[in-house]
Amino acid sequence: MRRLWLGSVSFFVLLAANPVVAQPSPRPLPLGEPLQGSMGPEDPVLDSDDSSYELFEVQAPKGQIVTVTLTSTAFQPIVAVGDEIDEACEACVATVGERDKPAVVRKIVSASGVLQIRANTMNKGDSGAFTILATTSQPPPISARPLSFGQSASDTLDQNDAVTNDGATVDAYAVRLTANQEIQLDLSSDDFDPKLELLTPGGAKVAEDDDGGPGTNARIRYVVPRAGLYQVRVTAVGSGEVGSYTLTTGLRQELPPMPAPVSIALGQAVSGALSNTTPRYETDGEEIYAVRYGLRLEGGKVYRIALNAANGSELDPKISIGKLVADGSLESLAQDDDGGGGSNALLRFRPETSGTYVFEVQKVGPANGPYRLMVEQAAADRAPEAPQALRLGQNISGELRDGGARLTDTDSLFNTYSIALRAGQRVNVKMDKEGDANLDPLLEIGLLTSAAFQALAKDDDGGQGLNARIKFTAPSDSTYIIRATAAKPTQEGQYTVSVSDMPVPVVPPIPALAKLGETIHGNLGAIDPLRNDSHYFDRYVFNGQVGETFEITASAENFDIIVGARQIDRVDDDYAFDDDSGGGTNAKLIYTVTTAGPQVIRVTTIEESAEGDYSLVIIKK
Numbered sequence: 001m002r003r004l005w006l007g008s009v010s011f012f013v014l015l016a017a018n019p020v021v022a023q024p025s026p027r028p029l030p031l032g033e034p035l036q037g038s039m040g041p042e043d044p045v046l047d048s049d050d051s052s053y054e055l056f057e058v059q060a061p062k063g064q065i066v067t068v069t070l071t072s073t074a075f076q077p078i079v080a081v082g083d084e085i086d087e088a089c090e091a092c093v094a095t096v097g098e099r100d101k102p103a104v105v106r107k108i109v110s111a112s113g114v115l116q117i118r119a120n121t122m123n124k125g126d127s128g129a130f131t132i133l134a135t136t137s138q139p140p141p142i143s144a145r146p147l148s149f150g151q152s153a154s155d156t157l158d159q160n161d162a163v164t165n166d167g168a169t170v171d172a173y174a175v176r177l178t179a180n181q182e183i184q185l186d187l188s189s190d191d192f193d194p195k196l197e198l199l200t201p202g203g204a205k206v207a208e209d210d211d212g213g214p215g216t217n218a219r220i221r222y223v224v225p226r227a228g229l230y231q232v233r234v235t236a237v238g239s240g241e242v243g244s245y246t247l248t249t250g251l252r253q254e255l256p257p258m259p260a261p262v263s264i265a266l267g268q269a270v271s272g273a274l275s276n277t278t279p280r281y282e283t284d285g286e287e288i289y290a291v292r293y294g295l296r297l298e299g300g301k302v303y304r305i306a307l308n309a310a311n312g313s314e315l316d317p318k319i320s321i322g323k324l325v326a327d328g329s330l331e332s333l334a335q336d337d338d339g340g341g342g343s344n345a346l347l348r349f350r351p352e353t354s355g356t357y358v359f360e361v362q363k364v365g366p367a368n369g370p371y372r373l374m375v376e377q378a379a380a381d382r383a384p385e386a387p388q389a390l391r392l393g394q395n396i397s398g399e400l401r402d403g404g405a406r407l408t409d410t411d412s413l414f415n416t417y418s419i420a421l422r423a424g425q426r427v428n429v430k431m432d433k434e435g436d437a438n439l440d441p442l443l444e445i446g447l448l449t450s451a452a453f454q455a456l457a458k459d460d461d462g463g464q465g466l467n468a469r470i471k472f473t474a475p476s477d478s479t480y481i482i483r484a485t486a487a488k489p490t491q492e493g494q495y496t497v498s499v500s501d502m503p504v505p506v507v508p509p510i511p512a513l514a515k516l517g518e519t520i521h522g523n524l525g526a527i528d529p530l531r532n533d534s535h536y537f538d539r540y541v542f543n544g545q546v547g548e549t550f551e552i553t554a555s556a557e558n559f560d561i562i563v564g565a566r567q568i569d570r571v572d573d574d575y576a577f578d579d580d581s582g583g584g585t586n587a588k589l590i591y592t593v594t595t596a597g598p599q600v601i602r603v604t605t606i607e608e609s610a611e612g613d614y615s616l617v618i619i620k621k
Contacts, residue, residue: 026057026085026116031066034133038547039075039121040594041567046120047087051078053120055085056132060109064136065163068117071102074128074576074592075121079103085116093168095241096122106163108139125574128592129549139163144172144231149183152248157192157236168195169242170235175249179227184252187218191243192236194218201228210237212285219285221252255281258328261294261358266375273370274315274363283329290330291361295375299354302378304402304490305336307345307361307371315369316343318362330360337364339490341438346490348378348411379403387418387448387481392427395498400439400486407485412442413492414485419499421474426502428534429470430463431484437493443468444483453481460487464608471502471534503530511539511568511600516550520616524559524605536611537604541568542618544593549621552589552601553582558612559605560585568598575602590621 029035035056043052060066070079076099082092097103109115119132142162147153153173161169177183187194196218198207206222213219224230234247258279264270270293278289297303309315320335333349340346343364351357361373384405390396400413407414421427431441441463446455456472463469474480484497508529514520524536531537544550554563564575582588585606593599603616 026055029056029058029117029132029134031058031060031134031136034131036129036131037119038127038129038592038594039072039119040127042594045124050124051121052126053118056117056119056134058115058117058134059113060115060136062109062111062113063139064109065106065139066109066115067104067106067135067137069102069104069133069135070097070119070130071132072097072128072130073099073590074130075099075126076123077103077130078120078122079105079132080118080120081105081107081115083110083112083115085118089118092118106168108163109136125576127576127594129547142170142172142233144174147173147175147232147247147249149175149177150250152246154244154246155234156244157234157242159242164235168235168237170233173232173234173247174229175232177224177227177230179224182221182223182252184250185218185220185222185232186213186248187234187245188213188248189217189236189243189245191245192241194245195235195237196220197233197235198222199231199233201230203231214286255287258290258292261292264293264295264359264373264375266295266377268374270373271370272361272373273368274317274361275368278368281329288329289363292330293359293361293373294356295359296356297349297351297354299351302348302350304376304378305345305347305349305359306340306374308340309343310370310372313369313371314367315371316364316367317345317371318364319345319347319373320360320362321347321349321357322360324358330358332360333357336490339488341436346438348489350411381406384414384416387416390417390419390482390497390499392419393498393500395496397434397494397496398484399494400484400492402492406489410485411489412486413489414483417482417484417497418479419482420479421477423474423476425474427472427474428500428502429472429482429498430500431468431495431497432463433467434494434496437495439491439493439495440466440487441468441495442485442487443470443497444485445470445472445480446483447478448481453483455483456480502534508537508539511541514540514542514601514616514618516542516618516620518617521613522603522616523611523613524603525611530609531604534608535605536609537602540601540603540616540618541598542601543597544599545596546593549590549592551619551621552578552591553587553617553619554603554614555582555586556612556614559607559610561587561614562604562606563587563589563616564602564604565589565591566600567593567595568600577602579606 039052070077077097080089080092080094093105093107095103095105140162157169164170187196193216195210199205207220209218209220258281280287280289307317307319309317318337320332322330322332325331336345336347379402398415404413431443433439442460444455444458457470459468459470528536554561562579564577566575578587578589
């Protein structure tokens with residue numbers, strides 16, 4: 001409950017909503033002069049995501065580098081630069097920043113001498129103050145340093161390097177190549193998305209690559225038609241990206257053929273290990289370290305495949321099942337990484353036809369280690385039992401276990417419950433896993449017709465963590481069926497299911513008047529209104545002028561507190577908000593006013609139905 005209340009409702013009459021007006025033309029942005037602005041509801045929005053934006057235009061001599069820096073502590077900034085800006089902006093160079101990191105784009109000025117700039121927010125409804133700055137500089141020439149073929153180079157892209165026409169930093173290497181050789185160039189980086197270019201001795205680009213290597217790394221394979229001094233360019237995807245990299249040159253190395261799969265028996269526990277000497281093959285630029293096993297399976301039967309790392313091992317095992325193709329790679333029909341809990345793999349597989357299938361033990365990431373593989377026939381499914389009766393307020397324990405009833409469409413285990421509800425009755429239906437069960441609960445409620453179960457509502461992770469919760473209003477007097485199941489066929493474990501009446505909604509009171517600089521003490525609890533997701537909240541109001549910035553701090557000892565703010569005339573639920581910037585689980589929001597007049601503050605919680613005392617302070621910066 002709040003302590004202070006406004007005495008007049010008329011103070012909170014909603015302001016007339018401002019129509020969205022498209023900006024007629026880009027605003028001039030003088031070089032070298034920071035421009036202060038504010039993003040708000042009066043700005044145009046992109047059709048693609050409804051994020052607000054403003055357009056600018058800068059003039060500079062042809063061939064100069066223009067560096068555009070967009071900074072904001074109120075929203076995550078995005079800046080795009082191009083010769084001409086449109087909605088898709090396919091020819092633009094764009095960069096995304098953070099609230100504590102500016103978005104920076106560099107681009108070389110074309111013959112027109114004009115560049116257009118779009119500054120926009122990351123999300124719909126984001127607003128607040130920003131600063132945009134454009135500067136120019138003379139680009140350094142691209143000069144290639146010598147690198148012997150077969151050698152590697154490790155260096156760093158930084159803002160002092162030469163740039164491409166798109167404004168990306170670039171290092172160049174001169175590499176002498178021999179005719180008729182198939183070369184392989186690899187570029188890797190943990191700091192940026194690398195890109196490779198290969199130019200002939202005459203300067204023509206003959207090859208380029210972005211993600212041809214492992215992950216986002218770049219790889220070029222090229223048969224050299226004529227000997228000569230070629231240029232290899234190291235650059236990044238996106239303007240302004242910098243960081244360390246490693247360039248490797250050499251002949252393409254053909255991997256030896258994979259060994260034939262080792263035959264195993266059904267129900268046999270197989271132990272092995274993955275290491276840097278494990279056989280490997282290549283697919284889509286990735287080198288796959290793999291140990292292969294072969295086993296005959298019967299079509300239509302269900303098999304359970306468990307692949308576990310040894311205790312204490314850092315290995316993250318992955319299982320893939322399929323058939324070998326002509327190039328020696330595996331055509332995967334089913335695969336799993338972490339379905340067995342932790343980093344272990346667990347898979348149910350039903351082959352369509354009988355035959356010998358290949359089980360390929362792989363690894364995710366660089367870690368090696370021992371493993372244990374077991375392939376066995378899955379337990380026979382039993383017929384579904386009659387739904388268990390469930391009363392309001394009752395918690396029932398249940399278990400999903402292999403050999404139980406399974407859904408036809410998903411193959412997941414399930415149990416059913418029944419409960420009688422009145423038309424219009426509002427209930428909370430919950431399914432919570434017990435302990436460390438390898439279970440992601442999935443919950444459905446509906447009606448059992450003569451044909452089949454008809455789901456009226458469904459939820460996976462609406463509760464705490466992976467738990468499921470449905471807020472359901474009964475459309476008619478009837479007995480409803482609750483189906484407790486799992487997100488994946490391999491998941492099983494103990495759980496509890498419950499149904500409880502939802503509390504009668506509390507009509508939100510008029511927001512209390514907040515005095516700047518004073519500490520407000522409040523309490524969230526059962527007499528407060530609930531958000532649609534069953535979280536209590538209080539609201540406060542204060543007056544602000546366009547461009548004013550406020551620091552709003554909310555602290556609580558008994559729950560994880562959230563504070564949000566927006567202008568009072570907004571009819572949606574989009575608040576600028578903060579969770580933990582105040583230290584621990586306390587909140588601190590830096591809020592800039594974009595529309596003059598009353599501003600609403602909402603204090604609420606992370607946890608559903610959390611209660612307790614809190615304090616709130618609003619300070620004008």
